[in-house]
Amino acid sequence: MAENSEQVRRAVVLLSGGLDSTTVLAIARAEGYECHCLSFNYGQRQVVELQLARANALRLGARQHLFLDIGLDKIGGSALTADIAVPKGRSVDEMEQGVPVTYVPGRNTIFLAYAMAWAEVLAAGHIFIGINALDYSGYPDCRPEFLRAFEQLARLATRAGVEAGRALTVQAPLLHLTKKEIILKGMALGVDYGATHSCYDPAGAADGGLACGACDACLLRRKGFAEAGLIDPLPYRHQEKEA
Amino acid sequence: MAENSEQVRRAVVLLSGGLDSTTVLAIARAEGYECHCLSFNYGQRQVVELQLARANALRLGARQHLFLDIGLDKIGGSALTADIAVPKGRSVDEMEQGVPVTYVPGRNTIFLAYAMAWAEVLAAGHIFIGINALDYSGYPDCRPEFLRAFEQLARLATRAGVEAGRALTVQAPLLHLTKKEIILKGMALGVDYGATHSCYDPAGAADGGLACGACDACLLRRKGFAEAGLIDPLPYRHQEKEA
Numbered sequence: 001m002a003e004n005s006e007q008v009r010r011a012v013v014l015l016s017g018g019l020d021s022t023t024v025l026a027i028a029r030a031e032g033y034e035c036h037c038l039s040f041n042y043g044q045r046q047v048v049e050l051q052l053a054r055a056n057a058l059r060l061g062a063r064q065h066l067f068l069d070i071g072l073d074k075i076g077g078s079a080l081t082a083d084i085a086v087p088k089g090r091s092v093d094e095m096e097q098g099v100p101v102t103y104v105p106g107r108n109t110i111f112l113a114y115a116m117a118w119a120e121v122l123a124a125g126h127i128f129i130g131i132n133a134l135d136y137s138g139y140p141d142c143r144p145e146f147l148r149a150f151e152q153l154a155r156l157a158t159r160a161g162v163e164a165g166r167a168l169t170v171q172a173p174l175l176h177l178t179k180k181e182i183i184l185k186g187m188a189l190g191v192d193y194g195a196t197h198s199c200y201d202p203a204g205a206a207d208g209g210l211a212c213g214a215c216d217a218c219l220l221r222r223k224g225f226a227e228a229g230l231i232d233p234l235p236y237r238h239q240e241k242e243a
Numbered sequence: 244m245a246e247n248s249e250q251v252r253r254a255v256v257l258l259s260g261g262l263d264s265t266t267v268l269a270i271a272r273a274e275g276y277e278c279h280c281l282s283f284n285y286g287q288r289q290v291v292e293l294q295l296a297r298a299n300a301l302r303l304g305a306r307q308h309l310f311l312d313i314g315l316d317k318i319g320g321s322a323l324t325a326d327i328a329v330p331k332g333r334s335v336d337e338m339e340q341g342v343p344v345t346y347v348p349g350r351n352t353i354f355l356a357y358a359m360a361w362a363e364v365l366a367a368g369h370i371f372i373g374i375n376a377l378d379y380s381g382y383p384d385c386r387p388e389f390l391r392a393f394e395q396l397a398r399l400a401t402r403a404g405v406e407a408g409r410a411l412t413v414q415a416p417l418l419h420l421t422k423k424e425i426i427l428k429g430m431a432l433g434v435d436y437g438a439t440h441s442c443y444d445p446a447g448a449a450d451g452g453l454a455c456g457a458c459d460a461c462l463l464r465r466k467g468f469a470e471a472g473l474i475d476p477l478p479y480r481h482q483e484k485e486a
Contacts, residue, residue, distance in 0.1 A: 066317060066318075068313075068314040068317055068318075069312070069314055070311075070313050070314060071311040071312055071313060072360070074309060074311055075309075075311075075357070075360050075361050075364055076364060077360075077363065077364035099402045103402065104360075105359075105360040105361075105363035105364050105401065105402065106356055106357065106359050106360025106361075106363060106400065106401070107360070108400070109356040109359060109360070109396065109397075109400045110353065110356040110357060110360060112356075113349055113352040113353040113355075113356040114318070114349065114353060116348075116349050116352060117315070117318050117320075117347075117348040117349025117350070117352070117353060118318050118348075118349075120320065120348035120349060121318055121319060121320035121348050140399065140400055140401055140402055141399075141400045141401075143399065145399050146396070146399040146400055149392070149395050149396040149398075149399050149400075150396055152392050152395070152396075153352065153389070153392040153393055153395075153396050154352075155392075156383065156384075156386065156388050156389040156392050157349065157351070157352045157383055157384045157389055157392075158348065158349070158383055158384075159342045159346065159348065159383055
């Protein structure tokens with residue numbers, strides 16, 4: 001069955017409120033996709049990201065935005081969802097030693113499974129996800145071969161795949177970009193990076209949810225802005241760590 | 244890295260409280276697995292199943308039982324999770340025409356993704372799932388090729404797969420059995436089928452959550468008991484439909 005043009009251009013965009021996924025939304029919009037954003041409250045420490053996600057979805061012209069409460073904190077096993085300390089002040093070399101404690105078991109598989117389900121209900125032919133294999137090689141579920149395996153699974157798991165032979169594509173436009181390249185691309189597309197953060201250990205809402213500036217995610221972000229020759233517009237709790 | 248015997252024999256068992264998954268738990272226990280049961284409240288109509296799941300997990304000697312609230316009702320697209328009528332009184336031929344409205348988009352993919360995440364945290368090497376390809380061929384995510392694709396995905400998605408080359412197996416011992424064969428196997432293992440039901444449209448809790456007796460799931464169950472020459476111990480709202 002031929003796809004109609006609406007199916008071709010309709011996409012579910014996984015949006016965390018962080019730098020990467022917000023850039024992905026801007027890219028998908030620039031490519032003309034009708035974007036249905038999906039965000040999760042999964043018991044992570046950085047729920048402030050979800051408020052930023054809502055603002056960014058509106059600002060970048062998403063068609064709709066669905067928030068799901070999912071129970072990853074009950075499964076645990078990660079510094080983001082359980083009582084495990086978030087590492088601070090690590091070098092990139094240290095970050096690349098094995099799978100970090102901030103890895104959340106199954107997270108991207110679960111996110112993509114929900115995105116696939118919603119795409120099926122919406123008759124959307126595409127999922128966008130902001131994963132990146134270069135800057136942070138420690139996560140098993142951020143690798144190209146993982147994405148291809150998920151596409152193969154989606155082909156078998158869905159009504160669309162069975163009845164119409166339509167394939168759902170998983171698009172990861174940041175997969176092979178450095179953080180510097182991601183930031184430059186987003187700036188060209190008008191992303192407001194002052195309204196994004198990806199901190200693993202932000203302050204509580206009472207303190208404005210300020211990013212820490214020293215966890216792996218903050219350090220990679222700051223390194224990216226420095227390499228791009230740009231000022232990171234985000235305030236941090238630990239400004240002295242500025243690269 | 245060699246697996247130790249505990250990893251080999253530790254399993255996450257997806258348990259709905261229905262006939263199939265309860266039989267799977269009994270099989271896994273009979274095979275000597277340490278069983279960690281996982282049940283979902285996904286906005287389905289048949290929440291009474293979850294109470295039955297709890298009782299069956301205790302009775303069959305599960306090591307622990309985790310209940311997760313997940314937001315599938317917000318995604319909708321199925322008679323089980325949205326305001327779509329559950330078909331009644333259909334013949335098996337009618338049931339086998341295409342994908343039924345009781346199909347929940349992405350459900351088994353999402354269930355397996357959570358099971359994979361928990362298995363990783365528990366260092367369990369196996370997932371058990373009660374899917375069946377024979378009696379009900381309409382669900383795309385009940386096919387052997389779907390399960391194999393999920394195993395391949397899990398190999399790439401997890402820390403265990405990356406660091407140790409350990410594969411998670413997905414075991415579906417009912418995959419090629421008829422309902423009659425499933426029931427006979429469960430009876431031999433001491434399953435109390437009076438405390439299981441899989442009805443798509445049960446009465447409310449105030450009415451004891453009685454199974455309807457006429458939806459596809461009830462009809463297939465009743466047909467299975469009849470073919471096995473056994474009395475189904477479950478009371479139904481529509482006893483006149485008895486095969």
